[in-house]
Amino acid sequence: xxxxxxxxxxxxxxxxxxxxxxxxxxxxxxxxxxxxxxxxxxxxxxxxxxxxxxxxxxxxxxxxxxxxxxxxxxxxxxxxxxxxxxxxxxxxxxxxxxxxxxxxxxxxxxxxxxxxxxxxxxxxxxxxxxxxxxxxxxxxxxxxxxxxxxxxxxxxxxxxxxxxxxxxxxxxxxxxxxxxxxxxxxxxxxxxxxxxxxxxxxxxxxxxxxxxxxxxxxxxxxxxxxxxxxxxxxxxxxxxxxxxxxxxxxxxxxxxxxxxxxxxxxxxxxxxxxxxxxxxxxxxxxxxxxxxx
Amino acid sequence: xxxxxxxxxxxxxxxxxxxxxxxxxxxxxxxxxxxxxxxxxxxxxxxxxxxxxxxxxxxxxxxxxxxxxxxxxxxxxxxxxxxxxxxxxxxxxxxxxxxxxxxxxxxxxxxxxxxxxxxxxxxxxxxxxxxxxxxxxxxxxxxxxxxxxxxxxxxxxxxxxxxxxxxxxxxxxxxxxxxxxxxxxxxxxxxxxxxxxxxxxxxxxxxxxxxxxxxxxxxxxxxxxxxxxxxxxxxxxxxxxxxxxxxxxxxxxxxxxxxxxxxxxxxxxxxxxxxxxxxxxxxxxxxxxxxxxxxxxxxxxxxxxxxxxxxxxxxxxxxxxxxxxx
Numbered sequence: 162x163x164x165x166x167x168x169x170x171x172x173x174x175x176x177x178x179x180x181x182x183x184x185x186x187x188x189x190x191x192x193x194x195x196x197x198x199x200x201x202x203x204x205x206x207x208x209x210x211x212x213x214x215x216x217x218x219x220x221x222x223x224x225x226x227x228x229x230x231x232x233x234x235x236x237x238x239x240x241x242x243x244x245x246x247x248x249x250x251x252x253x254x255x256x257x258x259x260x261x262x263x264x265x266x267x268x269x270x271x272x273x274x275x276x277x278x279x280x281x282x283x284x285x286x287x288x289x290x291x292x293x294x295x296x297x298x299x300x301x302x303x304x305x306x307x308x309x310x311x312x313x314x315x316x317x318x319x320x321x322x323x324x325x326x327x328x329x330x331x332x333x334x335x336x337x338x339x340x341x342x343x344x345x346x347x348x349x350x351x352x353x354x355x356x357x358x359x360x361x362x363x364x365x366x367x368x369x370x371x372x373x374x375x376x377x378x379x380x381x382x383x384x385x386x387x388x389x390x391x392x393x394x395x396x397x398x399x400x401x402x403x404x405x406x407x408x409x410x411x412x413x414x415x416x417x418x419x420x421x422x423x424x425x426x427x428x429x430x431x432x433x434x435x436x437x438x439x440x441x442x443x444x445x446x447x448x449x450x451x452x453x454x
Numbered sequence: 455x456x457x458x459x460x461x462x463x464x465x466x467x468x469x470x471x472x473x474x475x476x477x478x479x480x481x482x483x484x485x486x487x488x489x490x491x492x493x494x495x496x497x498x499x500x501x502x503x504x505x506x507x508x509x510x511x512x513x514x515x516x517x518x519x520x521x522x523x524x525x526x527x528x529x530x531x532x533x534x535x536x537x538x539x540x541x542x543x544x545x546x547x548x549x550x551x552x553x554x555x556x557x558x559x560x561x562x563x564x565x566x567x568x569x570x571x572x573x574x575x576x577x578x579x580x581x582x583x584x585x586x587x588x589x590x591x592x593x594x595x596x597x598x599x600x601x602x603x604x605x606x607x608x609x610x611x612x613x614x615x616x617x618x619x620x621x622x623x624x625x626x627x628x629x630x631x632x633x634x635x636x637x638x639x640x641x642x643x644x645x646x647x648x649x650x651x652x653x654x655x656x657x658x659x660x661x662x663x664x665x666x667x668x669x670x671x672x673x674x675x676x677x678x679x680x681x682x683x684x685x686x687x688x689x690x691x692x693x694x695x696x697x698x699x700x701x702x703x704x705x706x707x708x709x710x711x712x713x714x715x716x717x718x719x720x721x722x723x724x725x726x727x728x729x730x731x732x733x734x735x736x737x738x739x740x741x742x743x744x745x746x747x748x749x750x751x752x753x754x755x756x757x758x759x760x761x762x763x764x765x766x767x768x769x770x771x772x773x774x775x776x777x778x779x780x
Contacts, residue, residue, distance in 0.1 A: 173723040176760050178752045201763040204721040207713055209670050213692035214710040215778040221771055222717065268775045272767040321672035322683075335546055336676055337531050357530070362622050362671035369732050370706040371667040374626050378669065407743055407752075446750050448743075 165292055166196040168230035168280070170248065172241035173205050174399040181443025182399050185428035186240055186285065188441040192301070192432070193293060200237070202229050206247040209318075209366060217264075223251035224265045224276040231280045238288050240428070242318035242398035243366075245284045249329055252282055284319055286397040286427055287330035290341055295348040303436040305350025309393065309453065311430070312354040312386035312422070313342035314405065316398035317362050336360060342397065345427065349434035358385035363404040373415060379404045380416035392453055393423040395430045402426055407448045423451045461491045463544060469502065469510070470554040472561050480561065482552070483507075489540045496524055496535040499553070499565070512565035519679060522614030526565050527554045532616035534679035556619035572615050575631045579639040579658065584650035601646045608641035608687050610680040617674035617684050623667055630664045633674035633684035640687035643694060655700050658691065665691055666706035696778045708732045711780045718772040721762020726753060 175183040190197050203226040205211075212219040227248060230237035239245040255262045256278050266275055283291070289298070320326055320336040327333050334341055339360050343353040363382055364375030383405060386394050396402050404412075405424040413419050424447070425433075432442045433454075444451045465487055472480035485502055496514060503510045513523040517536045524535040529547040543551060553565065560567040617633040618624055624632045631639075639658055642648050658665045665688065674684040692710070695701040709732040716723045716731070726744075730737050747753050754760075762768060 173725065176722060177725050177754050178747065180751060202721075202767075204762050204768045205713065205717050205723045207717075208723075210710045211713040211717070213689055214696055214707075214780065215714060215776055216689075216693055217777045218714065218772065218775045221775040222768070225767070225771060268771060271774060272764075272770055274767075317671040317673075322675045337529065337546055362669045362673075364669055366670045367623075367667055369709055369729070370704075371623075371627070371664065371669075374623055374667060374669065377626050378622060407747060410743075446752055448746055448750055448752075 164194060164196055166198065166235060167238040167288065168233050168235040169197040169199045170203050170226060170230070170237055170239050170244055171199060172239065172244040172399070173208075174241055174403070178403060179399040179426070179446070181446040182240060182402070182426045182428060184441060184443040185426055185432050185437070188437040189428045189432045189435065192435040192437060193289070193298075197238070198233055198235060200226060200229050202226075206244045208243050209247060212247075219247070220251055220254065220261070221265050221268045223248050224255060225269060225272070225274060227252060227280060227282065228269060228274040228276050230282075231277050232274075235280065236288070237280050237282045238285050239282065240285050240397075241400065242284065242316040243400055245282065245329075246318035246325075249282045249325060252278065253325055253328065281329060283329045284397060286319070286341060286345065287332065289431075290344070291331045295344055298345070298348045298431075302348070302350055302434045304434055306346075306430070306434055307350045307352075309351050310354050310389070310391050311346045311351040312356060312389055312391035312394045313346060313359050314363070314382060314386070314394050314396040314401055314424075315339050315342055315360050316396055316401040319397055320360060342395065342427065345431065346395065349430060351430075351434075354386060354389040354391040356385040356389035356391075358382045363401040365400040365404045368404070368408075372411065375404070376408065376411040376415035379408050380412035380418070380420050383409065383412060383420040383422055384416060384418060386422055387420060391422060393425060393451075395425045395427055397427040399426065405449075409449055421449055423447065423449050423453060425451070462488050463491075463549065465489045465540070465544065465549050465551055467498065467502070468550070468552045469564075470552075470558070470561070471510075471564055473564075474562050480558070489544070491541050493540045494536055495526070495528060495533060495538045495540060495543065495553075498540065499524075499526075499535055511563040520612060522612035525556055525614040525616045525619075525679075527556055527619075528552070530554075532556060532620040532677040534614055534616060537679050556615055569615055571628065572613070572618050572632070572634065575618075575635040576613065576638060579631065579635050579642075580650060580654055581638045581642065583642060583645065583648050584653070585647055586649055595647055597646060604644040604646075605641055606644070606687075607680070607682050608637050608644065611637055611641070611682045612680060614679065616677045616679060617682075620673045620677045622671060622673065623664070623669055627664065627667065630667055631658070633668075633688065636665065636668075636691060637682050637684040637687040640691050643691065652698055652700055655691070655694060655698060659695055659700055659702070665695075666704070693778070696780055699779075701780060705732050705736065707780065708734075714772065714776070718769055720759060721765050721768045722760060724756070724759055727756070
């Protein structure tokens with residue numbers, strides 16, 4: 162089999178507040194035999210906020226990021242749900258809205274780049290499922306996570322709007338009944354916990370302007386997982402991770418109940434099953450202690 | 455003659471039953487039914503009423519996706535009963551389907567809810583054309599096709615409430631206007647004949663009902679049976695606030711603008727700097743968590759921040775491609 166090679170768009174969070182996600186991405190890629198070419202030229206995607214202020218600037222900056230992946234002739238892999246949404250949305254609009262690509266390319270020309278529309282943009286979770294496959298992962302597991310009830314937390318920007326999201330990967334995901342992360346848990350040998358908040362919002366994007374709303378959503382999510390008898394949670398999104406891992410105090414106060422569970426990045430869970438060391442996976446960088454191992 | 459073959463499947467429906475004037479608590483009734491591939495959700499509601507229990511209550515009228523009366527929830531998903539095909543519901547959720555009102559806490563009788571909060575918010579955004587009409591005009595008021603196109607899909611809304619009761623913010627913050635009201639506000643803000651442009655926007659902006667409190671979860675876009683895409687309209691209202699020069703400095707507007715400054719400086723974000731820019735002195739409330747994060751190696755000090763490679767390109771693009779001012 163040809164070695165898998167992707168252009169990696171790390172996003173900002175992996176370079177700052179979730180260093181464990183950055184480390185575990187590389188640790189898992191090595192185990193899976195994936196070569197990652199990091200897009201060190203990439204800028205922030207605007208995180209769904211910049212376009213509230215300046216839509217065109219947001220498009221141009223995202224188009225520049227994609228243009229770098231295209232220059233390498235590689236599929237762009239994202240490791241943040243919001244990066245995935247903003248980048249894929251930009252691609253969709255440039256490919257479909259009349260005249261937009263030309264307008265954006267006129268700007269990119271100033272810096273010697275061009276958006277062509279040749280690179281697919283896919284979240285790491287779906288890249289693994291599509292290109293490696295769950296059966297193959299199952300075979301590669303050396304430490305099955307069989308003693309754990311694991312609650313998947315999908316994160317909005319990987320499943321909605323489904324019409325856009327399902328353009329990027331082969332496996333069609335139903336946003337009301339998503340299965341990909343559950344499937345990955347099972348492939349790692351774990352037991353996936355079904356609870357009604359698993360495809361709901363964590364509140365991250367209003368943490369500053371509407372802290373009460375954000376905290377209640379975070380609290381509900383952790384409470385749902387706890388009531389489902391989960392030992393820990395897992396998410397493909399570093400922004401959800403930040404909410405669920407670092408905001409437990411505010412969340413507990415907001416919903417009037419002590420809520421707390423270790424939350425792993427999808428890469429960390431996979432890494433544990435594939436036999437990566439705790440150091441490689443950066444487990445010490447969590448605020449809610451990873452105490453189940 | 456069509457050769458289309460009608461198939462039949464067995465489905466178990468768990469149906470929400472409640473009469474606010476008699477019952478202390480709601481309960482669920484089970485109905486096992488054969489469902490054909492031709493049926494929509496409303497057909498099933500009708501059959502429950504006509505074949506099983508005449509007291510079963512729900513709203514219905516046009517049966518053609520126009521009146522917006524029959525929206526309910528199927529397995530928690532807001533759905534317009536007369537438009538949603540049973541086959542699609544079975545494909546999404548399997549053969550065990552739960553039928554509930556759009557909002558359980560607003561249930562009056564079975565699937566009928568008190569939609570008062572929806573209409574209150576709908577009314578609050580002045581959902582009509584505000585225009586100083588000349589009673590004896592000499593010419594018709596021409597609207598170009600391009601101008602009409604600005605309304606986008608916003609004009610297609612049938613006020614069914616599917617998005618409103620799917621919105622997690624409406625559930626938490628009862629003052630929040632909600633996606634339907636915002637989409638309707640956009641519909642008139644984008645109308646060139648409307649004279650209330652900044653008046654309506656100002657109202658949306660000043661009130662605490664939160665044009666900026668949208669969590670960006672895309673639930674509204676996902677459920678809308680008419681493809682109104684309300685979150686896209688909320689984004690467009692945000693853009694209008696800046697374009698019309700109405701946006702005032704608050705944590706949300708500074709947050710949106712802060713991304714531009716942060717990107718221009720480093721390419722990738724300076725997360726701490728962005729929070730400081732957005733919150734101002736309010737940043738003190740984040741200090742306890744920030745300290746704990748720092749100890750765990752989750753905060754990079756300003757002098758050690760990574761910058762994007764070829765940062766000069768990004769700086770150049772921010773300069774040449776900016777279209778908004780604040």
